[in-house]
Every structure is written in structure tokens, then in C-alpha cells.
Amino acid sequence: MSIDTSTVTNATQAVQQPADATGSNELGKDQFLQILTAQLANQDPTAPMDSNAFVAQLAQFSALEQAQNTNDTLTQMLALQQTTGQTGNVSVAVAAVGKQASYNASQMTLSAGGSLGVTAILASPATNVTLEVDDANGNQVRSQQFGALAAGSNNLTWDGYNDAGVAQAPGNYTLTVSATDISGNPVSVTQQASGLVTGVTFQNGAAQLMINNNTPVSLSDLISIQQVNSTQ
Numbered sequence: 001m002s003i004d005t006s007t008v009t010n011a012t013q014a015v016q017q018p019a020d021a022t023g024s025n026e027l028g029k030d031q032f033l034q035i036l037t038a039q040l041a042n043q044d045p046t047a048p049m050d051s052n053a054f055v056a057q058l059a060q061f062s063a064l065e066q067a068q069n070t071n072d073t074l075t076q077m078l079a080l081q082q083t084t085g086q087t088g089n090v091s092v093a094v095a096a097v098g099k100q101a102s103y104n105a106s107q108m109t110l111s112a113g114g115s116l117g118v119t120a121i122l123a124s125p126a127t128n129v130t131l132e133v134d135d136a137n138g139n140q141v142r143s144q145q146f147g148a149l150a151a152g153s154n155n156l157t158w159d160g161y162n163d164a165g166v167a168q169a170p171g172n173y174t175l176t177v178s179a180t181d182i183s184g185n186p187v188s189v190t191q192q193a194s195g196l197v198t199g200v201t202f203q204n205g206a207a208q209l210m211i212n213n214n215t216p217v218s219l220s221d222l223i224s225i226q227q228v229n230s231t232q
Contacts (some may be wrong), residue, residue, distance in 0.1 A: 103211070130178050
């Protein structure tokens with residue numbers, strides 16, 4: 001008895017043939033179902049497909065469909081989580097405008113004729129504290145000695161001049177505080193700064209606070225937000 005295998009051959013060729021110029025070596029659930037249907041339509045009536053093999057193929061099809069549905073659900077959940085997180089960050093940033101912010105500080109922006117201040121929190125007393133200022137190219141422009149300072153918070157100010165007494169151009173500068181004790185051992189230093197949140201900017205899609213109109217601060221560097229005291 002002859003069997004018409006043209007339908008099976010055509011279905012198989014349709015699966016093997018790429019849908020576009022790039023092609024694909026993956027067998028999707030639609031192609032899998034197409035082959036299975038072709039097999040059922042063209043099986044030998046005198047020797048039908050083994051029932052165990054048929055059940056196994058159906059189980060494979062079901063597992064494939066569930067896996068694809070799970071991937072789609074996870075993709076949607078991830079997109080929703082990312083959107084929710086970004087929206088929450090923007091809300092926090094906007095709510096901070098007009099308030100006083102404290103943040104971890106190293107890179108800061110110098111305005112024309114201005115100065116920059118940093119709070120150095122020393123883990124223990126230090127006999128020698130140094131503030132180094134580097135420009136945006138990493139060149140040192142100032143090394144300022146502050147002598148001995150007590151443990152805790154100490155406010156240090158760079159006046160905006162280099163070691164030769166020349167006023168520096170406006171732009172980004174990196175302030176680094178180092179300290180040593182009486183034995184010359186390093187003292188742990190944490191640098192912080194504070195300023196008025198005057199706006200919100202975005203860097204690579206992430207919200208940042210704009211401090212004093214010129215210094216962007218990432219939300220991850222934010223320490224605290226406080227209401228500005230106003231006089232009536």
C-alpha cells in the first residue's frame with residue numbers, strides 16, 4: 001500500500017526553511033505542531049503510530065509551550081519591575097528639590113570665583129590631615145595641609161586656588177582627604193558634603209540630584225534629605 005508522503009515532506013521543508021534572511025535553527029512550537037499534524041494525517045492505517053511515541057511527542061509539545069509561556073511571563077515581570085524602580089527613583093529625586101541634601105562626596109563642581117567644601121569624618125584623631133585637589137584630567141592643582149584634627153566631623157574648604165595662588169577655572173574637581181596619626185599610620189576618612197537640591201538631571205536614564213545648580217549627585221550617594229529651615 002502506497003503512502004502519500006508529500007504533506008510530511010512539505011511540512012518538514014517549511015520547518016527547515018528560514019523565515020527570513022537570518023534564518024533560525026530552533027524548532028518552535030508552531031513548527032512542532034505542524035510536523036505532528038502531518039504525521040497523523042499521513043500515517044499508514046495498517047501500521048499506525050505507536051501510542052507511547054505519540055504520547056511522548058504530545059508531552060514534549062506541552063513542555064515546550066509551558067516553557068515559552070514562562071519565559072514570556074518572566075520577561076513581562078522584569079520589565080514591570082524595572083519601570084516601577086525607575087519611577088520610584090524619579091519620585092524620590094523630584095521630592096528632594098528645594099531641600100538640603102547630605103551625600104558622599106569626592107568629585108565636585110567649582111563655580112567661577114567660588115570655593116568647595118567637604119566634611120571629613122575621621123575614625124580617630126589625626127596629627128596630619130591633607131586635602132588634595134585634582135582637576136578633571138587627574139592633575140594635582142592643590143595640596144592643602146590642615147594639621148591635627150579631632151576624631152569626628154571636620155569641615156575643610158578649598159578656596160579655588162592652586163598651590164601658586166592662581167584661581168582655577170570653573171569645572172569638575174576631585175577632592176581627596178587623607179590623614180595619619182602620631183605614629184604615621186593612616187586614619188580612616190569618610191568624605192561628605194551638603195547643599196541645596198536645585199533640580200533633577202538624568203545620566204544614562206538614571207535620575208540624579210543637582211546640588212547648588214552645578215553638582216550632580218547619584219541617588220546611591222545620598223545620605224540624608226532635610227527640610228530647609230525658613231524664617232517667617
